[in-house]
Amino acid sequence: MSALLDLSLAELAARLRTGEVTARAATEAALAALEGRGRELVAVARLWPEKALARADALDRARADGRLCGPLHGVPLAHKDMFDRAGELSEWGTKIHRGRVAPRTATVIARLDAAGAIDLGRLNMVEFALGITGHNRHTGHPRNPWDPSRVTGGSTSGGAAAVAARLVPGTLGSDTGGSIRVPASLCGIVGIKPTFGRVSRHGAMPLSFSLDHVGPLARTARDCALLLEAIAGPDPLDRTTSPRPAGALAASIDAGVKGLRIGFARDGLEVEPEAEIAALEREAMAAFRALGARVHEQPIPALAPSNALRRIVLTVECAALHRELVRTRRADYNPETLARMMPGFALGAVDYLRALQLRTPLLERFVAEVFGACDVLALPTCPVRTPTLAETETGADARFVAISNAMGSAIGFANYLGLPALSVPMGFDSRGMPVGLQLVGRPFAEALLLRAAHAFETLTGWTSRRPPGAA
């Protein structure tokens, strides 16, 4: 595999800007890696090599003429198969939409274009982004680069696998209940779900319009900051976006965490973290202390009610979107998808409205109780260790739903409350699998979270580890 792919996104972008690396060389390297290792990992949905190389050549010519298109000039990327590009296939991880041609270009894709990135194609995902293990019988289950017998996490399954295996330096994901953070955690990379409203969802497949978030996954916090800067900000095509400008996230990332109040959650979690994960979290808190942060145990409101309310909103909005398809093509869905969705058809309008109305008072309470006492809340991204594909091939029964709920038990509250949250690697378990630490902040505190994650990864070095077979 090309040494170019061993570079972080920030390093690669810097070399592309100076001309030390051409966009064509970077694009060819990424395309070859995706075509090879990417197919082995079942990460790739489809590639657009001719268009990508033509764009790379155009960017190289522009650079030769002294014109740089943006901070991501010539950086090759590939994204989850739910971000539309007008005229290209966008199949949302399901055979139900096989052959679907996108009618518009997603705002986030257009913004990456404007920043100079090269779009190589689309990566596999959980069907309709509804699932946290990564399973997808229609496309094949993506494989975890650290151990191909284990799940990637989902729903940004192919994207997390591709970034972890160093096939592309970054990717876009969506997160309705952990779909960026869980695969980031299980694959040993960084992923950030920004504040609700920070990033436009226009042109991205809807799953649950009250809970859907779009954000980047990459190998480092700095890389995530560069991608988030490129895609964030108000969008007239998405009325839920905040008027706040994206801001300079990468510029403040080296500021460190000295004096920062970091609270780690013990009580309030719905699922007790496994012993190895709890031990890694203690080591992570020791690392933050060594960096000068003020670390303390932080009481939090119980997460179980927020998790339940999130499931009401998710399943009802999902049922509303899928009603006709479930009625007419039920047999074509993955059983895992239906197992997660079906309760939504049995919930009533009053329950749904209650769940929506409770968001604001629960958000106000959470921010007052937690962020009155700390700047960053820390908790394990996933309280259970990465299961094997075989362990989770249970026929989408109640056990599968229980495993899924356990995997997502520490993350869904951030979707329900709209809070920014990221996952950064905090070590490896005894099986050699990466484990993620989740950092959560008050609304629009993305810069602070990325700064804390950057300080942590710089000290610990976890994000520089390579899975077997990587560049």
Added chain:
Amino acid sequence: MDETRDAAEEIPIEAEHRRTAEALARTAREVAARLLPFGLEPQDFEAALEKLAEPEPATGARP
């Protein structure tokens, strides 16, 4: 029109999914009884996010 009953008639729902829905609805009722004593009042979630953020210049209203 009762949308829920209409959907239930068209789409068979297994007992386990009905039980899950009932459990979720029970949670919503319990939390609402504590936090929404006056019932379903209008809430502006996005405005709450803006209000609870660290101070940062905003350029105007939501588009």
